[in-house]
Amino acid sequence: MLESLHRDVTDTQHLADIVATMEVLAERDPQRRVLIHLIENAFSQEIIMQSSLYKRAHQSGVEHGIEPLFHRRLGRPLTDEERMTLRGRLDAHGADRITDVALDLSADKLAAWLADADAT
Secondary structure (H helix, E strand, C coil), rough: HHHHHHHCCCCCHHHHHHHHHHHHHCCCCCCCHHHHHHHHHHHHHHHHCCCCHHHHHHHHHEEEEHHHHHHHHCCCCHHHHHHHHHHHHHHHHHHHHHHHHHHHHCHHHHHHHHHCCCCC
């Protein structure tokens, strides 16, 4: 069945959403580790990350995890521009790097990092 999905579903977004739905359903099964392992081995991480479910979960993680950390470290809410910058850098560099930046820099340096278009 998994091979036929790869072959028959040509729209990547549609395939990603099907795969994410399969993973959600697999979570409900007592033998879910086996099912999830089969699904993850049959489809690339890139396909799974394209699903609307994954994107919503990712966005929720940013809004409820990373952004509040920056808010706290800066001592103020992020501006809309800083929020967009943060999300772009999170996509480009990953949560580990962004969390390190938030925890390692002083508030002033953190604000400068957000304002610097070339910062990584």
